[in-house]
Amino acid sequence: MNAYTIIDEKQIDSTREHFSDLNAMNELLDEAANSGIEASVSPGELYAFALGAVAANADKVQRALQDNANIRAAFQDFLQKVSQFHLPQAIAASTADVDVREGPQCKISIEPSQANPDQVYVIVELAGGEASQPKAMHLMGTGNSYLRVALPEFYDGIAQLIEECASEIVALLRDPDTEVFLK
Numbered sequence: 001m002n003a004y005t006i007i008d009e010k011q012i013d014s015t016r017e018h019f020s021d022l023n024a025m026n027e028l029l030d031e032a033a034n035s036g037i038e039a040s041v042s043p044g045e046l047y048a049f050a051l052g053a054v055a056a057n058a059d060k061v062q063r064a065l066q067d068n069a070n071i072r073a074a075f076q077d078f079l080q081k082v083s084q085f086h087l088p089q090a091i092a093a094s095t096a097d098v099d100v101r102e103g104p105q106c107k108i109s110i111e112p113s114q115a116n117p118d119q120v121y122v123i124v125e126l127a128g129g130e131a132s133q134p135k136a137m138h139l140m141g142t143g144n145s146y147l148r149v150a151l152p153e154f155y156d157g158i159a160q161l162i163e164e165c166a167s168e169i170v171a172l173l174r175d176p177d178t179e180v181f182l183k
Contacts, residue, residue, distance in 0.1 A: 021082045022047060046075055049148065050082070050183055051135060058148075065146045076140050076179070083181040084134050085126070090176030097174035108137075108180060110173060113162065120170060122161040124151065124182070133159075134182035139172040147172055151182070 022043070041057075041064045049061040065072045080086060087103035100109045105127040113119040126133065133154045139147045149169055151159050163169050172178045 021050075041071065046071075046078070050075070050079060050138070062146070062148065066144045069144070072140075072144070072146060079138055079140075079181040079183065083138075083183045084132070085180075085182040087180040089179055098176050099174065101173065101180060103180075106182065108173065110170060118165055119162055120165055122163055122169065122173065124154075124159045124161075126154065126157040128157070136183055138181040138183065139169065139178055140181070141172050141175055141178045145172060145175075145178070 041061050045057055045061050049058060065075055085103055085106040087101045087106065087108065090098050090101070099111075100107065102108075107125045107127075109123045109125075111121045111123060113121060124134075124137070134151055137149045137151055139145070139149070141147075147168055149161070152161065153159065161169070173180070
């Protein structure tokens, strides 16, 4: 006699999302392979990196994204398809630094620290109680600018980072040409 484990709808949805994400990544990398691009990272490495997994190969993936425009473009397409939140580039006419970025169901703001004038708070706010909270923030700037930031736990829909004013994270967030993805 066979024994079966009954799973709930949440587990089924999670499994569908996982396989959908893997399929999207494989399609993008297949397109890159068909264009003659030599991938220096595997689809699994890019997928784990997109999810915010901290692994020994994270530096290798980060370098590949900064050095190879084609891998970066495929990765950006993947992020657009699977990210929970996407904050596109700011309005084209904007040339000033951006301290607040808003997208559907998400807001990222930069607030000065009262305790240390050389630091700021990067506050990520999610509207509504998201079932799965993002683990990583991906910042895709112009040229080869790319940075992944691990997000802390969310409390009441808010995560907060303390950063130096001159950090790359703050510079990319303030740049109106940077796209932000939360996954």
